[in-house]
Amino acid sequence: MKLRQALVAWAAASVVAASCVNSTPTLDPPFPTTSPASPTRPPARKLLSAAAVADAFVDAINRQDFVAAFTLLDASSRAELTDADELRSRYEAARAIALATRTATQLRGGLLYQDERAAATLVTRWESSLVGAFEVTSTLGLVFDPSAADWRARWTPDVIIPGLASGTLRMEREESTRGAIYAADGTPLATQREFLTIGVQRGAIAGPDEEQRLLDLLSQITRRAPEEIKAKYANQPKDWFSPIADVDEALIDEYYDQIKRFPAMSVRSRFQRHYPHPDLAPHVVGLVGFIPPESLAAYRARGFQGDEQIGLSGIEAAADALIGGAPGGVLKLFSGGYLTVLAERPAVQGRDVTLTISPALQLAAQRLLGERRGAVVVLRAEDSAVLAMASSPTFSQTNITDRAIREGALLNRATQGQYPPGSTFKMVTMAAGIGEGVTTPDEVFRDPGFWDGYGVAFRKTCWLRSGHGRISLQVGLTASCNVVFYEVGKRLQEKSAYVLSAYARKFGFGARTGIELPEAAGLVPDPDWKRQALGEAWTGGDTVNLAVGQGFMLVTPLQVAQMTAAIANGGLMRRPYLIASPRPKPSADPVARLPLPPATLEAIQRGMIGVTRDARFGTTTYRFAGFDYCFDAEGRVVPCHRMPAQSRASARRLIVAGKSGTAQAGGDAQPFAWFTAYAPADAPEIIVTALLENIGEGSSYAAPLVRQIIEAYYGLAISPTPRDRRANE
Structure with a gap:
């Protein structure tokens, strides 16, 4: 091929040129380098004047004051350059070719004299954005001007780089190849x-x-x-x-x-x-x-x-x-038939x-999410590796349409979308209430369907209008009972207006997770924030709203998944990650540990199991109807009814622990639907969090989606998306 032959010929020519790299061009010195046996030294006045001129010239060049530098040149140098702008252009041209970000010149040693001529050694340190730092040693000639009775600098381009006066400076780039x-x-x-x-x-x-x-x-x-x-x-x-x-x-x-x-x-x-x-x-x-x-x-x-x-x-x-x-x-400097390499740095x-992404699970998550606006995050419970992360609307990398841009398809809702967490935040409120000693998992509350903790004028209702009756804190989490958590929020407010916000931050909210993607930090409100952002005082109503995940609080789906993973794996808060290799050796220590005693953590876990299993109070048991799977002797997940009755009785079941959430979106907009879960409940393998924008209740819409993704993970038959809608939190 002609093109390939030409490239080979060019490479051969490069080898010939490279053979001269170690050669040094012969440069004419600005004065004789060998002094007579008894050199005639100038008077002391001339010695100081020559040194002063050299020093002043170097100072002017370093300050890039080329007008001052030009006035220090002798008549022949000025005639060749014509003006200070030409002197400037010579320096700037060399710096541009070298991609210099900075140069600094200094005098080295004393001056050498021969009659009415002298020479100063200059060392210039160049800092190049492409080839790094290097030094060039050059000579500045000086001559005594009898008519002015003073010394002047004799300048040529060799003062910048030796050999430049008769040569060509060239930067040859080596591009890097992007990794896969x-x-x-x-x-x-x-x-x-x-x-x-x-x-x-x-x-x-x-x-x-x-x-x-x-x-x-x-x-x-x-x-x-x-x-x-x-x-x-x-x-x-x-x-x-x-x-x-x-x-x-x-x-x-x-x-x-x-x-x-x-x-x-x-x-x-x-x-x-x-x-x-x-x-x-x-x-x-x-x-x-x-x-x-x-x-x-x-x-x-x-x-x-x-x-x-x-x-x-x-x-x-x-x-x-x-x-x-x-x-x-x-x-490189090409001068006098020689090639000098001044500096180099390989690409x-x-x-x-x-x-860490699993293509099969990723495609399943994208397909199941479909065109509904929202996001899905699937983490490996063991180390919070991201197995799937889907965001909708989505786009094709080879065909980004104007419509996709208008619809915000480029936004990764999993890491950059910010939403009120709704009832998924009740795990934090429960942890804070127990941790601060204002309640216990077994404390029984009374829910008549409303809460008048701050008076009838400030009445708040439970999502279940008829109320849950007498209900414990743990079961209140299962039922997502607002009245229970309003009361816990009020008690926390009485202890400190800051305490619930502090717990939220311990669960990872209000800060980026550290994943290798652009992400939002969300917002954890507290009295200081409200005073600074809104100019208003914090009230007990703010804490009560926060206790059920409403008000000013904003979170990302990834943060909710991170919180769920910490609850699932014993309280260890790990940073979610996407890059499996190359990866620094992970630290043996978790990012943080949740401030939860084992008994508190167990109560939260039991409450989450009840969400999918408690036939009376669980908000999503109707969505997990028919989800009856067991682990066989080989560890495979199979429908329990296919196992022999004797084996089925003792078989380990695939149980899902989760929490639904319905977050008000403001105005007449439909609420945001949340469901976050881990499975199996007894030895968690995966965390799944789903958020659907402006669609309805979490149990109606987000819970079935999470169930389907868990089914896809275990290779089970995917249950159909339900059509019935029920106000069940």
């Missing part, structure tokens, strides 16, 4: 595809006639109009390669002889992000795109040109430094990343 993203089973979620791109370097176009011929040829190759082609490079920097179009190798071979006639036209290999399964976990995997304007300066400070693609969302963004790597380069290639 894989699911837990090795399914590729994001990879790099190689493309051939034909492009133009505007500064290499000889003139209008050549440009027209170049445009005509590019138009033939790309089937694009000349004016469209020109628009792609017209406003780009002269030395930039401006891509015009991706082309097939066969097409390049066909036009190769014509392409090589144009120095400004070249074909380069480039990589483009490819999503083999664009509908699989798009919110988790994320997207790449061009560097946003507000981030451009930061990326250029790291050596990027500015036209690269970086991660903009999901894991692509959160792990961009790991997946994307970093560019490298070699700063850091992007690393492949493997996620």
